[in-house]
Amino acid sequence: MTWEQIFPLLGQGVIDTLVVTLVSTLIAYLIGAPIGVILYGTAKGSLFPNKPVNAVLGVIVNVLRSIPFIILLVLTQPVAKAIVGTKLGNQAFIVYLVIAAAPFVARMIESSLREVDGGVIEAAQAMGSSNMQIILKVLIPEAKPSLLVGSAIAVTTILGYTPMTYLVSGGGLGQLAIQYGLYRSQEEIMYLSSLLLIVLVQIMQETISAVAKRTDKRIRN
Amino acid sequence: MIELINVAKTYKSAAGDFTAIRNINLTIEDGDVFGIIGLSGAGKSTLVRCINLLEVPTEGEVIFDGQSMTKLSKKELLTARQKIGMIFQGFNLLSQRTALGNILYPLEIAGMPKAKATKRAMELLDLVGLADKAKSYPSQLSGGQKQRVAIARALATDPKVLLCDEATSALDPTTTVQILDLLAEINRKLGVTIVVITHEMRVVEKICNRVAVIDSSEIVEEGPVSEVFKHPKTAIARKLIMPQSGEGIESVLGSRCIRITFNGSETEEPMVSNMTLACRAAVNIVFANTRTLDGKAHGQMVLQLPEDDSAQARVLDYLRMRNISFTEEVETK
Numbered sequence: 001m002t003w004e005q006i007f008p009l010l011g012q013g014v015i016d017t018l019v020v021t022l023v024s025t026l027i028a029y030l031i032g033a034p035i036g037v038i039l040y041g042t043a044k045g046s047l048f049p050n051k052p053v054n055a056v057l058g059v060i061v062n063v064l065r066s067i068p069f070i071i072l073l074v075l076t077q078p079v080a081k082a083i084v085g086t087k088l089g090n091q092a093f094i095v096y097l098v099i100a101a102a103p104f105v106a107r108m109i110e111s112s113l114r115e116v117d118g119g120v121i122e123a124a125q126a127m128g129s130s131n132m133q134i135i136l137k138v139l140i141p142e143a144k145p146s147l148l149v150g151s152a153i154a155v156t157t158i159l160g161y162t163p164m165t166y167l168v169s170g171g172g173l174g175q176l177a178i179q180y181g182l183y184r185s186q187e188e189i190m191y192l193s194s195l196l197l198i199v200l201v202q203i204m205q206e207t208i209s210a211v212a213k214r215t216d217k218r219i220r221n
Numbered sequence: 222m223i224e225l226i227n228v229a230k231t232y233k234s235a236a237g238d239f240t241a242i243r244n245i246n247l248t249i250e251d252g253d254v255f256g257i258i259g260l261s262g263a264g265k266s267t268l269v270r271c272i273n274l275l276e277v278p279t280e281g282e283v284i285f286d287g288q289s290m291t292k293l294s295k296k297e298l299l300t301a302r303q304k305i306g307m308i309f310q311g312f313n314l315l316s317q318r319t320a321l322g323n324i325l326y327p328l329e330i331a332g333m334p335k336a337k338a339t340k341r342a343m344e345l346l347d348l349v350g351l352a353d354k355a356k357s358y359p360s361q362l363s364g365g366q367k368q369r370v371a372i373a374r375a376l377a378t379d380p381k382v383l384l385c386d387e388a389t390s391a392l393d394p395t396t397t398v399q400i401l402d403l404l405a406e407i408n409r410k411l412g413v414t415i416v417v418i419t420h421e422m423r424v425v426e427k428i429c430n431r432v433a434v435i436d437s438s439e440i441v442e443e444g445p446v447s448e449v450f451k452h453p454k455t456a457i458a459r460k461l462i463m464p465q466s467g468e469g470i471e472s473v474l475g476s477r478c479i480r481i482t483f484n485g486s487e488t489e490e491p492m493v494s495n496m497t498l499a500c501r502a503a504v505n506i507v508f509a510n511t512r513t514l515d516g517k518a519h520g521q522m523v524l525q526l527p528e529d530d531s532a533q534a535r536v537l538d539y540l541r542m543r544n545i546s547f548t549e550e551v552e553t554k
C-alpha cells in the first residue's frame with residue numbers, strides 16, 4: 001500500500017475511534033450520572049436515604065461491572081439489536097460500550113460526590129436548601145475537580161476498549177491495527193494506528209487534567 | 222422566641238440506642254446571647270442541631286418564632302431555616318466559590334434577584350470587615366477571615382437567630398476575641414439572637430448574658446452568666462469555670478483583704494501566680510504599687526482573698542513560709 005492509501009485509512013480510523021469513544025462516553029454519562037447521584041443520595045445518612053433502592057441499584061451496578069467486557073458484548077447482543085437494529089458495526093458497539101461503562105461511571109460519580117465535605121452539605125441544609133439545590137449548587141460544583149478527573153479516566157478507559165469493535169466488524173484505529181498487523185502483515189499500519197491511539201489517550205488525559213487543575217479553587221494561586 | 226420543651230434525641234444504631242440529649246427545657250429570649258457549655262460529647266451539637274431540625278428530635282417540641290418546627294411541612298421547614306443562621310467550627314464554606322459567591326448562595330436559595338443579592342452580599346462583606354476580599358476563594362483566606370465570611374453568609378437572609386457551634390474553637394485566642402466581638406456587635410446592632418455552643422468558659426464570659434450547662438445529655442444548670450459564675454451549683458460548672466488546674470481551685474472571692482509590703486525582697490519568682498498555683502486559690506490584686514530595683518521589690522500590694530476559709534489559710538501560710546510580711550486591710554466603705 002502506498003502512503004496515499006494509508007493516510008485516508010488512518011484518518012478515517014481516527015474519526016471512527018473518536019466518534020465511538022465520545023458518543024459512548026456521553027451516553028454512559030447521561031445514564032450513569034443520575035444513577036451515581038441516586039446511589040449517593042440513597043445511601044445511609046445521605047440526602048434521601050432509601051435502603052431498597054440503594055441496594056437494588058448497587059447490585060445491578062456491581063453485577064454489570066464484574067462481567068468481563070467481551071462476555072458482556074456477547075450477552076447483550078439482543079439489546080443492541082433492539083436499539084440500533086443490528087448486532088454488528090460501530091453503532092452496535094456503542095451500545096455494548098455504554099452498557100459496560102455506565103455502571104462504572106455511576107460508581108465514579110458516587111465516589112466523587114462522597115468526597116465532598118459533609119460540613120458543607122450541612123451548612124447548605126441549615127440555609128434551607130432543598131435536596132435538588134444541594135445536588136446542583138453544592139455537590140456537583142464542589143466535586144467538579146474530582147468529577148473531571150473521573151471523566152478523564154472514563155474516556156480513556158472507553159477508548160482502550162474501542163479496538164474490540166473488530167469483533168463485531170466495526171471500524172477504527174484498533175480495527176486497523178488488528179487487521180493489518182495480525183492478518184495482512186502491514187506492520188507500518190499497525191504501528192501507526194497504535195501510535196495514534198496512544199496519542200489520543202494522552203491528549204484526552206492531559207487536556208481534562210489541565211482543566212481540572214486550572215479550575216480547582218482549592219489550590220492557592 | 223426559641224423554646225425547647227422536653228426535647229430528647231436518641232440515635233439508633235445496630236450497636237444499640239444512644240440518647241445524646243434528654244429532658245431539655247430551654248427558653249431563649251429575643252436578643253439573648255445564650256451560651257450552651259459542656260464537655261466534649263455532652264450533647265451540645267445535637268442540641269443546637271435540634272433547633273433548626275438538622276437533627277429531628279425523637280421527643281418533645283421545638284418552638285421557633287411562634288411555630289412548632291417539628292410540625293412544619295418540608296417546604297415550610299426550608300423557609301423557616303432561612304430565618305435561622307448557623308456557623309460552624311470548620312467554617313464549611315463552599316471551596317469552589319469566592320467569598321462573595323458564598324454569601325450569594327443563601328440569597329440564590331431564597332430567590333433574590335442577582336443584582337439585589339450582589340448589593341446585599343457586598344454590604345455584608347463590609348459589615349464583617351472583608352470588603353476587599355470579595356473575590357478571594359476560601360483557600361486564600363485565614364481561619365478568622367473564613368469565619369467572617371461564614372458569619373456574613375449566615376446573616377444574608379436576615380435571620381432572627383444565629384446558631385454558633387464551636388465557632389471559635391479552631392481559632393487562636395486573638396482571632397477568637399475578634400470574632401466574639403463581631404458576634405456581640407451583630408447582636409447589639411442587628412438585634413440578632415445568638416446561641417453560642419462552646420466548651421470554653423471564656424467565650425461565655427465574653428459575650429453571653431445567659432448560659433446553660435449541659436452534662437451527660439442533660440441541662441444541669443441554667444441562668445444569667447453572672448449568677449452561674451458567682452455561684453456555680455454543680456461540680457461540672459465549677460470545673461468549666463476554672464478549668465486550668467482541674468477541680469480544686471477556689472475561685473470565689475471573699476471580702477477579706479490583706480496588704481503585702483515588699484521591702485527589698487527577692488523578686489525572681491512571679492509571686493502572685495506561683496501562690497495561686499501552689500495554693501489552688503485565686504486572689505484578686507486590688508491595688509499594687511511596686512517597683513523593682515536591682516532585682517529587689519519595693520512597694521505595696523493589696524490582695525483580696527478567697528471566700529473559702531481553708532483556701533485563705535493556704536494563702537496566708539504560703540506568705541508566712543516565704544517571710545513575706547502582710548497586714549489585714551480594713552475595709553473602707
Ligand SMILES: Nc1ncnc2c1ncn2[C@@H]1O[C@H](COP(=O)(O)OP(=O)(O)OP(=O)(O)O)[C@@H](O)[C@H]1O
Binds near residue numbers: 265
Ligand atoms: N449521628 C449519630 N449517631 C450516633 N451517635 C451520635 C450521633 N451524633 C452524635 N452522637 C453521639 O451523641 C453524643 C453527643 O454528641 P454531640 O456531637 O452532641 O456532642 P458535643 O457536646 O457537641 O461534643 P463536642 O464538644 O465534641 O463537639 C456523643 O456521644 C456522640 O457520640
Ligand SMILES: [Mg+2]
Binds near residue numbers: 265266267386387
Ligand atoms: Mg459538637
